Amino acid sequence: MQAPADPSAGALVLFSGGQDSTTCLAWALARFARVETIGFAYGQRHAVELACRAPLLAALRRDFPHWAGALGDDHLVDLGVIGQLGDTALTDTIAIRMQDDGLPNTFVPGRNLLFLTVAAAVAYRRGLTVLVGGMCETDFSGYPDCRDDTMKAMQLALNLGMDRRFRLETPLMWLDKAATWALAESLGGPALVRRIVADTHTCYLGERGELHAWGHGCGTCPACELRRNGYARWRAATGGAPAA
Ligand code: ZN
Numbered sequence: 570m571q572a573p574a575d576p577s578a579g580a581l582v583l584f585s586g587g588q589d590s591t592t593c594l595a596w597a598l599a600r601f602a603r604v605e606t607i608g609f610a611y612g613q614r615h616a617v618e619l620a621c622r623a624p625l626l627a628a629l630r631r632d633f634p635h636w637a638g639a640l641g642d643d644h645l646v647d648l649g650v651i652g653q654l655g656d657t658a659l660t661d662t663i664a665i666r667m668q669d670d671g672l673p674n675t676f677v678p679g680r681n682l683l684f685l686t687v688a689a690a691v692a693y694r695r696g697l698t699v700l701v702g703g704m705c706e707t708d709f710s711g712y713p714d715c716r717d718d719t720m721k722a723m724q725l726a727l728n729l730g731m732d733r734r735f736r737l738e739t740p741l742m743w744l745d746k747a748a749t750w751a752l753a754e755s756l757g758g759p760a761l762v763r764r765i766v767a768d769t770h771t772c773y774l775g776e777r778g779e780l781h782a783w784g785h786g787c788g789t790c791p792a793c794e795l796r797r798n799g800y801a802r803w804r805a806a807t808g809g810a811p812a813a
Pocket of ligand 1: 772788790793794
């Protein structure tokens with residue numbers, strides 16, 4: 570068993586049930602002696618992702634016993650107010666399209682800002698000092714609340730506003746989706762890749778019918794495209810990794 574790299578710190582991972590946040594959870598479990606998870610119900614169309622969370626946590630405990638001791642409580646927070654604000658393709662049944670400002674209408678203004686604020690409030694109460702999120706600005710949909718500058722500003726705001734020294738970690742920030750698959754394999758081998766393919770959810774439309782090589786999903790929404798193309802690039806780069 571590998572010793573935690575930062576055994577004194579406890580981490581709270583923003584865990585949606587998707588590929589990125591599951592990879593971040595594995596990243597945290599490899600580093601911290603105590604790791605808790607938080608997820609948000611916000612009226613997302615793909616609320617099926619929330620149903621993936623408990624089985625994923627159970628599978629991680631079962632298949633990765635060296636991580637099980639560090640994996641602590643899971644928190645699910647109702648942020649239905651985001652869905653009530655409405656008018657996005659992530660929370661309303663409307664077609665996904667590009668807006669005049671160059672962002673897809675799946676952008677939910679303020680979503681990650683609110684997530685991080687609530688996560689920090691939970692971390693404050695739980696005595697956790699590291700917040701871990703899957704935000705990424707390398708291979709993403711252009712959401713401004715995923716940018717590194719936004720994360721740095723949020724870390725400062727949270728620390729000033731709560732008088733703490735939270736560290737906001739975003740291990741995927743400079744990775745493209747192919748590198749995110751590679752990171753998962755480096756952390757948990759083919760077993761973790763298999764769990765991510767079969768058990769995580771990414772598709773914005775909530776499609777979970779057919780299991781493709783890269784996972785479940787419609788294959789054409791922006792989230793599926795990133796996941797599918799990243800998987801293909803990773804497989805090509807590794808000359809055919811173990812079949813998942
Ligand atoms: Zn999709």
